[in-house]
Amino acid sequence: MSGRGLKQLSILTALVLLAGYLLVFFWVPMDALEGFRQKVFYLHVPLAIVALCGFVAGGVEGFRHLRTDDRRHDANSYVFIHISVVFGVATLITGMLWAKASWGHYWVWDEPTLVSFLIVFLLYCTYYPFRYAIEDRDRQARYASVFAITAGAFVPLNFMAVRMAQSLIHPRVFATSEGGLPGSMMFTFLVCLVGMALLWVTLVKLELLGKQTSGQVSKLRRALEAEGYGNDEPTGTVGRRIAPNLEAQ
């Protein structure tokens, strides 16, 4: 089901990302102040935006799971959060490299966006041990949805609180990064953002497909065992144990 169109989607993603980063390296003008290292902006910022949107979308899927009691929404919520955490790691790493290059330090506590992102990331890291600690599958799905909703509501609030803490101590000019961008940079940035969002969707679909397939495999294996074939223990991974089960669909 989610496998349909995956190939086309992957090709589209690769093309948009390639186009975006070709623009970054060969077309868009060098930043006057930062020069070449400013180009990490086109990687770092889209990663961060997509990860945060993915976290909030995971909360929305959690809400839909509680409303409909449909396990597919729980699986979506899990995969959304999972892929967004991966994007979060990439965001933190690219952010730290950029910070080292421009500010001279890997970590700068005065930068509200950096700190808020770290807090959100730490919160979502606890999603895995939390899921893992609940054995009953239904309860696990329900509790994970409650977590996803709570954390999804937390994301914007946290950004607000951290920004207030910083901007009040260090008054800064609130020029949004987009507002100050010249047209060519803005265009390139948007292409990169779209490409990154497509990458996220592709990975989500791939992961969901994997879950579905392994669900089907274990279903078939059990059917075989019931008929007396094969008695070897299925080699389980940690991922399979915490990941939502899609067998029912």
Added chain:
Amino acid sequence: MKSARMTPFRQALGAIVLKDLRTELRTMRSLPAMVLFAVTTFVIFRFGLDRTALSGSLASGVIWTTLLFAAVLGINRIFLPEREEGGFDAFRLAPVDRPVLFVAKAAVLFLYLVVLEVVVVPVFAVFFLQEWSGLVPLVVILLATNLGFAALGTLISSMAVNSRARDLLVPLLLLPLVVPLMIAATGATSHLLDAGGPSYDKFGTWLLVLGLYDGIFCLVGYAVFEFLLED
């Protein structure tokens, strides 16, 4: 489904809160431990920071860190009788709205925190503070933060209590969630505890942040709590 025989919200709320307070008075399971923990932590801070008097942001950091970790102790145990002695099953059988339990437990936690602070904040003042006039406005910040702790703590505790790693999960889930509360609380408190007397710099803004945070997580907790009780 509401029927005419449902116990009214307020009556159920009162019954659960009184039950919990009575249990706490008889067993003394949580509060003495929280108070003792907080006072001991002050002693550790005295040596850890190597300071005999505190003011400003250092004072606010010490008091809020201590209160937070003492609160975690209480939050860990808030649903313990429900789990160990079948209170959840009894509650599911009772003809009451599910969110009553959330409101009741949050109220109990709020009261625990108030009692904790009534004992511990004066001890802190005696130990470390030279200027006491900031303690009066601090009450407002304490109450506003308690409300956030109570709402989030009840939600997290009810999520963690039915898992295998209960004691581990409560701090793990709770600490990132209360970071914004701590930012606002310490931000306001550090000016209140300034060495030269309290200043109300950004007091209103921080109170607004606390209020907004409390409001949102009270609503979220109230709305999602019933899903945590289903079985």
